[in-house]
Amino acid sequence: xxxYLMLKHYQGAPASVNNIPxxxxxxxxxTAHIHYMRDxxxxxxxxxxxxxxxALSPEGQWVRYDGEGRPPVTDGPFAETKDLIAGWMIIDxxxxxxxxxxxxxxxxxxxxxxxxxxxxxEVRPFYGVTATASE
Amino acid sequence: MNDTLVRELVPQVIGVLVxxxxxxxxxxxxxxxxxxxxxxxxxxxxxxxxxAWLVTVGWRKFLDAVRSxxxxxQREELVEAEPAPGPVHDVDDTLQLYFLCAHxxxxxxxxVALTLRAVGGLTTRQIAEAYLVPEATMxxxxxxxxxxxxxxxxxxxxxxxxxxxxxxLVFNEGYSGDVDLSAEAIRVTRQxxxxxxxxxxxxxxxxxxxxxxxxxxxxxxxxxxxxxAEQDRTRWDTVLITEGVGILQLALARDQLGEFQAQAAIxxxxxxxxxxxxxxxxxxxxxxxxxxxxxxxPVARLNRAVAVGEADGARAGLADLAELDPALPRYDAVAAxxxxxxxxxxxxAERYAAAARVAPNIPERDHLTRxxxxxxxxxxx
Numbered sequence: 428x429x430x431y432l433m434l435k436h437y438q439g440a441p442a443s444v445n446n447i448p449x450x451x452x453x454x455x456x457x458t459a460h461i462h463y464m465r466d467x468x469x470x471x472x473x474x475x476x477x478x479x480x481x482a483l484s485p486e487g488q489w490v491r492y493d494g495e496g497r498p499p500v501t502d503g504p505f506a507e508t509k510d511l512i513a514g515w516m517i518i519d520x521x522x523x524x525x526x527x528x529x530x531x532x533x534x535x536x537x538x539x540x541x542x543x544x545x546x547x548x549e550v551r552p553f554y555g556v557t558a559t560a561s562e
Numbered sequence: 563m564n565d566t567l568v569r570e571l572v573p574q575v576i577g578v579l580v581x582x583x584x585x586x587x588x589x590x591x592x593x594x595x596x597x598x599x600x601x602x603x604x605x606x607x608x609x610x611x612x613x614a615w616l617v618t619v620g621w622r623k624f625l626d627a628v629r630s631x632x633x634x635x636q637r638e639e640l641v642e643a644e645p646a647p648g649p650v651h652d653v654d655d656t657l658q659l660y661f662l663c664a665h666x667x668x669x670x671x672x673x674v675a676l677t678l679r680a681v682g683g684l685t686t687r688q689i690a691e692a693y694l695v696p697e698a699t700m701x702x703x704x705x706x707x708x709x710x711x712x713x714x715x716x717x718x719x720x721x722x723x724x725x726x727x728x729x730x731l732v733f734n735e736g737y738s739g740d741v742d743l744s745a746e747a748i749r750v751t752r753q754x755x756x757x758x759x760x761x762x763x764x765x766x767x768x769x770x771x772x773x774x775x776x777x778x779x780x781x782x783x784x785x786x787x788x789x790x791a792e793q794d795r796t797r798w799d800t801v802l803i804t805e806g807v808g809i810l811q812l813a814l815a816r817d818q819l820g821e822f823q824a825q826a827a828i829x830x831x832x833x834x835x836x837x838x839x840x841x842x843x844x845x846x847x848x849x850x851x852x853x854x855x856x857x858x859x860p861v862a863r864l865n866r867a868v869a870v871g872e873a874d875g876a877r878a879g880l881a882d883l884a885e886l887d888p889a890l891p892r893y894d895a896v897a898a899x900x901x902x903x904x905x906x907x908x909x910x911a912e913r914y915a916a917a918a919r920v921a922p923n924i925p926e927r928d929h930l931t932r933x934x935x936x937x938x939x940x941x942x943x
Contacts, residue, residue: 450918
């Protein structure tokens, strides 16, 4: 088994095919989308492939050290949606192919008009454990 | 094994150990270990007297701990000094535990964790699950909290005000995982109400019962939030409402108003209305006036603006809102609601979308997004 991160963000990815903001959807379409996401996670729990998921609030700031005895410097907030990390799901699956298959399903979540969003997701493998037998 | 019974015994058993001469921090650890052992052993072999069992095992764990880091002589002195367990100081000792666990020197997170363990009788694992942190993190938070209480005398006079604020924090966490923190907070507040006769303790208990009564109606079948005005009120728990109203009336009769009694009075007025349209908003505004006078809380003023919007019309509510800081949590959501009632659909839709972006949790975010979508759909048609 190997762990993968399915990251939903808007940094450098091409726009999704069905790219209409959620508050412009029909209310039923919002509900359908929320159900799809929840059912997807529930299904991975039953297949034994789910690890965790988190969603991030869009508010945030850049912070860095500014030298001894000084408070950290903050910058922002940058509300630019193109820089936004919205959230992620971590899965533990048999193969890279399976991770890609699942990311494809997640990207098919319904959006405006009930049609799939075709949203881009980044799939990233975690570093694995050091196998005991590989010394 | 009856979990609730065991949890109620935990503070009493800690009290016995402390009375026998154990220090609070070590006694609390020892009882936690005894509790974990009880969870393992009791289903197969339930004891005749659970409290005596916990005292015996807890005391043994305490002696083990002392043996490992103190002189044998000290241990013998403690064994010599062991008095018979008795009911004499039980009530006082348990109340002292509440004060200690909510000590003003502790951060809210530390006080909450320690209260749930030493007073609520939850295991570290359960508390960690409820707050979605690793068990080792929660264990560390609790032991740091206890270390910072080292210099505090067990019988130091305490303040009920700090205790009720900690319990209210626990209540508001709701439930995640297998621990229902709202139910735990109610249980522990009930225990506290038996130990002390403070109107804010009963006020808090009434508030919790009245809010908890609405829980079956708060989410629809798909898990989406249902706002108060749209809840199916036949699903409210009338037993809890009756109990909450009764407790509140006793507290108010004592004429020492506090913020929790005022909040409970508002909850009771909602509970009174069989339909949302029957709500006595004029009286609710009066109670918010009391609450604002008591706390000067900006959140109370925000909620008051909603009530004014219902009692005197949306424009009056918006006028009140204009005096508040737009950075307040849920300010946009309140503005959106009032603008919709005032007929400003486009503004309301924008404010709902803005509110969704700063929502404090996912169910609220989804609810606010749906509201924005609903108004935008109306604007298109």
